[in-house]
Amino acid sequence: MRNGNSTESGVNPNVSVDCVIFGFDGEKLKVLLIDRGQIIEDEDEKSYALPGNLIHNDENLDEAAGRVLNELTGLHDIYLEQFGSFGDPNRLTKEEDSLWLKSIRAQPDARVITVAYYSLIRADQFELHASSFAKEAFWHDIEALPNLGFDHREIIDSALKELKFKSKYQPLGFELLPEKFTLGQLQKLYEAILNTELDKRNFRRKILKMSFLVPLKEKQIGVPHKPARYFTFDKEKYQNYKSNDFYFTL
Amino acid sequence: MRNGNSTESGVNPNVSVDCVIFGFDGEKLKVLLIDRGQIIEDEDEKSYALPGNLIHNDENLDEAAGRVLNELTGLHDIYLEQFGSFGDPNRLTKEEDSLWLKSIRAQPDARVITVAYYSLIRADQFELHASSFAKEAFWHDIEALPNLGFDHREIIDSALKELKFKSKYQPLGFELLPEKFTLGQLQKLYEAILNTELDKRNFRRKILKMSFLVPLKEKQIGVPHKPARYFTFDKEKYQNYKSNDFYFTL
DNA sequence: ACAAAAGTGTTTAATTTACACCCATGT
DNA sequence: ACATGGGTGTAAATTAAACACTTTTGT
Numbered sequence: 159m160r161n162g163n164s165t166e167s168g169v170n171p172n173v174s175v176d177c178v179i180f181g182f183d184g185e186k187l188k189v190l191l192i193d194r195g196q197i198i199e200d201e202d203e204k205s206y207a208l209p210g211n212l213i214h215n216d217e218n219l220d221e222a223a224g225r226v227l228n229e230l231t232g233l234h235d236i237y238l239e240q241f242g243s244f245g246d247p248n249r250l251t252k253e254e255d256s257l258w259l260k261s262i263r264a265q266p267d268a269r270v271i272t273v274a275y276y277s278l279i280r281a282d283q284f285e286l287h288a289s290s291f292a293k294e295a296f297w298h299d300i301e302a303l304p305n306l307g308f309d310h311r312e313i314i315d316s317a318l319k320e321l322k323f324k325s326k327y328q329p330l331g332f333e334l335l336p337e338k339f340t341l342g343q344l345q346k347l348y349e350a351i352l353n354t355e356l357d358k359r360n361f362r363r364k365i366l367k368m369s370f371l372v373p374l375k376e377k378q379i380g381v382p383h384k385p386a387r388y389f390t391f392d393k394e395k396y397q398n399y400k401s402n403d404f405y406f407t408l
Numbered sequence: 409m410r411n412g413n414s415t416e417s418g419v420n421p422n423v424s425v426d427c428v429i430f431g432f433d434g435e436k437l438k439v440l441l442i443d444r445g446q447i448i449e450d451e452d453e454k455s456y457a458l459p460g461n462l463i464h465n466d467e468n469l470d471e472a473a474g475r476v477l478n479e480l481t482g483l484h485d486i487y488l489e490q491f492g493s494f495g496d497p498n499r500l501t502k503e504e505d506s507l508w509l510k511s512i513r514a515q516p517d518a519r520v521i522t523v524a525y526y527s528l529i530r531a532d533q534f535e536l537h538a539s540s541f542a543k544e545a546f547w548h549d550i551e552a553l554p555n556l557g558f559d560h561r562e563i564i565d566s567a568l569k570e571l572k573f574k575s576k577y578q579p580l581g582f583e584l585l586p587e588k589f590t591l592g593q594l595q596k597l598y599e600a601i602l603n604t605e606l607d608k609r610n611f612r613r614k615i616l617k618m619s620f621l622v623p624l625k626e627k628q629i630g631v632p633h634k635p636a637r638y639f640t641f642d643k644e645k646y647q648n649y650k651s652n653d654f655y656f657t658l
Numbered sequence: 659a660c661a662a663a664a665g666t667g668t669t670t671a672a673t674t675t676a677c678a679c680c681c682a683t684g685t
Numbered sequence: 686a687c688a689t690g691g692g693t694g695t696a697a698a699t700t701a702a703a704c705a706c707t708t709t710t711g712t
Binding site for chain 3: 590
């Protein structure tokens with residue numbers, strides 16, 4: 159069967175990483191996709207992909223994920239969490255995908271298993287700069303995803319499931335949130351992830367009881383309503399919370 | 409750097425699977441290890457390993473894990489759950505490990521990332537039959553592990569963490585338990601995993617309220633105390649429970 | 659008769675849920 | 686003045702925690 163010989167120096171032909179970057183714009187959840195710049199005869203057939211690529215032999219998996227994400231989208235210093243590996247032997251066999259692989263890979267038919275990572279960032283706080291084989295990097299609504307290459311739909315579904323799970327069973331990490339935020343924004347984020355509405359008073363009470371949110375003096379300015387107080391994470395207390403396992407009812 | 413060329417037909421030189429099989433003997437948690445049969449000058453330096461090996465190019469990861477586990481230990485039809493991938497470039501560089509790899513692998517210096525699986529079974533309900541490069545397969549107490557090759561210590565720690573987490577946040581699956589069991593046995597299992605003592609009455613009330621445990625007519629026989637009723641899982645109700653996410657306070 | 663684990667309820671404390679009004683700001 | 690989201694408390698229902706005695710069997 160298909161198998162990998164190494165010709166690209168230091169690139170491992172059989173192992174890739176893929177990044178599912180969730181973005182929150184204050185209202186809705188998005189995913190970061192790339193356009194591989196293929197020219198397709200039938201426009202409706204156009205497909206997009208997650209930022210991902212083969213690993214190098216001298217880097218570990220986390221490093222590879224960070225590097226690949228940076229190379230394709232310009233994002234850097236994003237906390238990435240591994241959530242699964244996908245290795246169906248047929249995951250690369252869509253017609254379009256294999257054409258595309260032929261155009262960029264030394265061994266386009268090699269068996270590839272991919273290690274998948276996810277993160278959650280503020281969509282509007284990071285600039286995207288597509289490069290390498292990414293013609294464009296852009297946010298797409300998490301509902302109604304476009305055609306995706308490979309098994310990337312499945313990978314996104316799996317990442318979303320993981321994100322939902324994690325958000326209920328442990329607090330969203332400071333890694334995943336902007337330095338300062340209002341409780342309203344935080345609630346909207348949880349609502350977007352869990353796809354439900356939450357009671358404002360109960361939400362605030364519970365999230366504050368955990369006491370790793372610290373109020374800042376700063377408040378919103380220029381908003382056409384009572385300005386909300388900003389909060390930030392106390393990383394130490396947050397770590398304590400994370401190590402004692404606990405549950406979280408919103 | 410080290411990189412894989414394929415010479416073993418169909419074997420992928422860069423991707424392996426490792427299985428952390430937890431066994432419960434009614435009292436304590438064990439892990440299934442293999443003896444690779446190395447002759448070591450200094451007996452104290454002897455090291456063991458998890459059952460694991462390279463994948464084939466025509467099988468998916470779950471299949472590979474099942475196959476490899478069977479080849480090395482004789483276990484078959486064990487439900488295996490993927491919980492992480494390990495890919496430090498230096499994970500294969502212990503002196504003894506690389507000697508051993510030279511003796512069994514076509515490309516002993518290839519970069520290998522491993523996809524790890526775990527399971528939990530009754531230690532006394534399965535017969536072990538070591539074969540392939542496993543000279544012996546045996547249960548070892550989870551406390552005080554012996555020297556282990558590669559990064560297998562780290563992989564076991566990670567699996568145990570996952571098992572603890574899962575056991576608190578969703579019920580242990582029927583996949584992981586014998587067909588019939590008493591509530592006392594089930595409680596002992598939870599106590600072994602969580603490494604705590606639980607209140608008998610509270611435990612029974614809570615676990616029964618979930619109602620996927622169904623009482624059988626059958627009771628223990630030959631025990632020198634009041635015989636306990638056997639229970640079994642109702643798989644349908646259990647699946648419902650699993651899909652609605654929920655929490656579980658023991 | 660004794661040892662050993664099975665089986666069973668109640669009381670108290672903590673947590674969760676549902677719910678409505680005033681406040682500060684920009685336009 | 687009005688529209689917008691911020692901010693706040695309480696009562697009722699549910700859930701969690703602590704705790705002790707009787708039962709059934711084998712030896």
